[in-house]
Amino acid sequence: MALNFCNNNSLSAITSIPAAISGGALNLISTQTASSSSTISFTSGIDSTYKEYIFKYYNVHPSTGASLYMNLSADGGSNYNVTKTSSAFRAFHQEDDGGASITYLTGYDLAQGTGSQRISGAINASNADESCSGTLHLFDPSNTTFVKHFIAETNAYGESVYSHQLFIGGYGNTTSAINAVQFSLNTGNIDSGTFKLYGVS
Amino acid sequence: MALVKYNNRSILNVTALDSIASGSLNLITTNTISSGVSSSSFTSSIDSTYDTYIFKYINCHPASDGVRFQVNFRDGSTAFDATKTSTHFYAFQDEGGSTTNFRYDTSHDLAQGTGYQDLNTSGVGNGNDESISGTLYLFSPSSTTFVKHFMDTNNMYFSDNYTINSRTAGYCNVTAAIDGVDFKFNSGNIDSGVIKMYGLSKS
Numbered sequence: 001m002a003l004n005f006c007n008n009n010s011l012s013a014i015t016s017i018p019a020a021i022s023g024g025a026l027n028l029i030s031t032q033t034a035s036s037s038s039t040i041s042f043t044s045g046i047d048s049t050y051k052e053y054i055f056k057y058y059n060v061h062p063s064t065g066a067s068l069y070m071n072l073s074a075d076g077g078s079n080y081n082v083t084k085t086s087s088a089f090r091a092f093h094q095e096d097d098g099g100a101s102i103t104y105l106t107g108y109d110l111a112q113g114t115g116s117q118r119i120s121g122a123i124n125a126s127n128a129d130e131s132c133s134g135t136l137h138l139f140d141p142s143n144t145t146f147v148k149h150f151i152a153e154t155n156a157y158g159e160s161v162y163s164h165q166l167f168i169g170g171y172g173n174t175t176s177a178i179n180a181v182q183f184s185l186n187t188g189n190i191d192s193g194t195f196k197l198y199g200v201s
Numbered sequence: 202m203a204l205v206k207y208n209n210r211s212i213l214n215v216t217a218l219d220s221i222a223s224g225s226l227n228l229i230t231t232n233t234i235s236s237g238v239s240s241s242s243f244t245s246s247i248d249s250t251y252d253t254y255i256f257k258y259i260n261c262h263p264a265s266d267g268v269r270f271q272v273n274f275r276d277g278s279t280a281f282d283a284t285k286t287s288t289h290f291y292a293f294q295d296e297g298g299s300t301t302n303f304r305y306d307t308s309h310d311l312a313q314g315t316g317y318q319d320l321n322t323s324g325v326g327n328g329n330d331e332s333i334s335g336t337l338y339l340f341s342p343s344s345t346t347f348v349k350h351f352m353d354t355n356n357m358y359f360s361d362n363y364t365i366n367s368r369t370a371g372y373c374n375v376t377a378a379i380d381g382v383d384f385k386f387n388s389g390n391i392d393s394g395v396i397k398m399y400g401l402s403k404s
Contacts, residue, residue, distance in 0.1 A: 024224010024225060024226055024227065025224065025226040025227055025228040025399055026224060026225070026226040027224075051257070051259045051395055051397070052257055052259060052334075085294060085295075085296045085362075085363075085364045086294065086364055087292035087293050087294045087301065087303070087364055087365070087366050088292065089292045089303045103303065104292055104301055104302065104303030106301055109294050109298075109301065111294060111295065111296055111297060111298025111299075112296050112297075112298070137336070139259050139260065139334035139356075140259050140260050140334065143260060145260075145329060145330060146260045146262070146330050146331070146332045146358075147330050147331070147332070147358055149260075149332070149333075149334040149335075149355075149356040149357070149358075150356065151335070151354060151355075151356050151366065167292070167366065167368075168366070169292065169354075169355075169356040169364060169365070169366025170356065170364045170366070171356060171358060171364055173296070175330050200226070200257065200397075201228050
């Protein structure tokens with residue numbers, strides 16, 4: 001075996017460190033960047049390694065006026081159709097101060113639905129600075145005893161020229177393991193945006 | 202100075218990386234519940250090391266049907282009885298899609314109460330696949346000047362087949378340091394679940 005030496009102040013080609021060194025509990029698993037993408041799918045890295053997975057999405061901008069959705073898969077991404085029941089409420093405030101409220105949204109929730117779950121307000125595509133950003137938590141997806149709880153919170157520059165904060169809570173009503181998650185818009189492509197998947201140790 | 206070598210692709214006998222960032226979310230303690238316990242406590246390592254402590258509770262499953270998951274805080278004695286004032290609201294929908302609600306809930310907030318803080322409105326079911334998962338933030342527990350703010354968000358499977366997203370926030374109205382946190386159901390044991398405590402690095 002060749003003897004390897006430290007190279008000045010850097011170590012090259014290291015693939016593991018001792019267990020005594022903490023690497024932090026929030027572990028970046030993968031990053032995807034949208035570019036006129038119809039969907040963004042995470043089909044690997046979601047397993048029993050972590051009890052909680054966190055998706056962060058940054059500045060998701062649609063090709064046409066649209067909202068961000070997500071769905072879950074129990075077959076590695078072949079089908080995104082896990083049965084879900086969810087609740088939804090939102091707060092908004094218009095830039096001209098013309099309206100503001102907080103309310104439950106029956107049109108945004110699911111009752112044993114298999115379609116995609118809406119996780120943002122509608123975003124206008126015509127203005128370059130409009131987007132949504134947020135976080136989706138998915139708990140214990142590999143568990144084969146319990147339903148799969150998820151919580152999403154997203155803020156959008158809404159097409160009615162308002163700040164639109166949407167709160168979603170629900171569960172994938174299945175005891176099968178969830179092993180893939182997909183993001184999409186209700187219409188058109190995701191022109192741009194960054195999606196990151198983390199595991200919490 | 203001893204010659205430091207590394208062995209193929211693994212660094213041996215190193216216990217600290219001085220100037221290399223190692224992440225800001227630090228796992229401190231994991232409580233794994235695999236058989237019934239009346240409560241799950243964190244009674245050490247809550248100090249001035251971190252300004253934010255994060256508790257993740259994953260699939261906490263009750264022995265009894267229709268019970269509330271709760272938290273309380275220890276402020277210097279052995280008892281979990283810190284005085285708290287809090288808000289609590291929730292949104293829910295049943296699986297049949299016939300009932301939804303979103304409201305503030307005056308029966309699960311506290312006004313200078315010392316009892317346990319409810320973290321969900323209606324009861325968590327004890328069916329095999331029913332549970333509650335969520336996150337509790339506790340800010341600056343070691344401060345002896347300010348009150349101690351906390352915020353919680355969770356999702357649960359209600360015993361009548363509802364999803365309920367509950368949100369609670371408040372403060373321990375004490376200037377004594379908070380040095381312990383306790384989770385339990387309002388009745389019966391926690392049959393299973395995992396509760397983890399993290400600290401968020403100050404820098």
